[in-house]
Amino acid sequence: MKRCKVCRKKPRLERRVNNEGVLFCSDDCYDDYDHSPNDMDHPYIDDYEAIRFVYIDWMENYEDDLYKEWLYGTPRKEELMEQLDEFLGEFMDYYGLEGRDGVFSAEIYHYVMELEQLKVVMKNWKADEKVLNKRRKAMYEERKRRKEEEEIWG
Ligand SMILES: [Zn+2]
Incomplete structure (x- = not known):
C-alpha cells in the first residue's frame, strides 16, 4: 500500500491526492507539501x-x-x-x-x-x-x- 508523501503513514479515510496523483494521509500533510502546483485552478x-x-x-x-x-x-x-x-x-x-x-x-x-x-x-x-x-x-x-x-x- 502506498504511503503518505509527507509523514509516511498509511492513508486511511482522510486520504487525499494532488492533481499529479501524489498521495497524502490528510489535509494537514497535503498543506505541508509545497509542490502541488495549480491544484486550486x-x-x-x-x-x-x-x-x-x-x-x-x-x-x-x-x-x-x-x-x-x-x-x-x-x-x-x-x-x-x-x-x-x-x-x-x-x-x-x-x-x-x-x-x-x-x-x-x-x-x-x-x-x-x-x-x-x-x-x-x-x-x-x-x-x-x-x-x-x-x-x-x-x-x-x-x-x-x-x-x-x-x-x-x-
Ligand atoms: Zn501524512
Whole structure:
C-alpha cells in the first residue's frame, strides 16, 4: 500500500491526492507539501473537495444517523438515502467519464462508486439489538444527567 508523501503513514479515510496523483494521509500533510502546483485552478478541484468531504462525513456518521431513527424516530432511513441520492445527482458527468479525465476525475469516480455502494449497505442495514440497547441506555443516562443538572443549576 502506498504511503503518505509527507509523514509516511498509511492513508486511511482522510486520504487525499494532488492533481499529479501524489498521495497524502490528510489535509494537514497535503498543506505541508509545497509542490502541488495549480491544484486550486483545476476545473475539478471544487467537486473533488466536495465529494471527498461528504464521503468522509457519511462514512464517519451514517451508522449513528441510522440508529437515530430507532432512538429518536428521525431522520428516517429513506430521508438519508434521498439526501445521498440528491448529492450524487450533481455528479452525473463523472459517472459518464468513469474516471478517465485525470487524477481528480478518477478520485471523484472512486468516491461516487463508494457512495453508491454505501447506498446498498444502508438499504440492507438493520439495527443490531445489542448495539441498540447500549445506545438506548446511553441516551437515557444522558437525559437523566441533563435533568439532574437542570435541577441543580436551574
Ligand atoms: Zn501524512
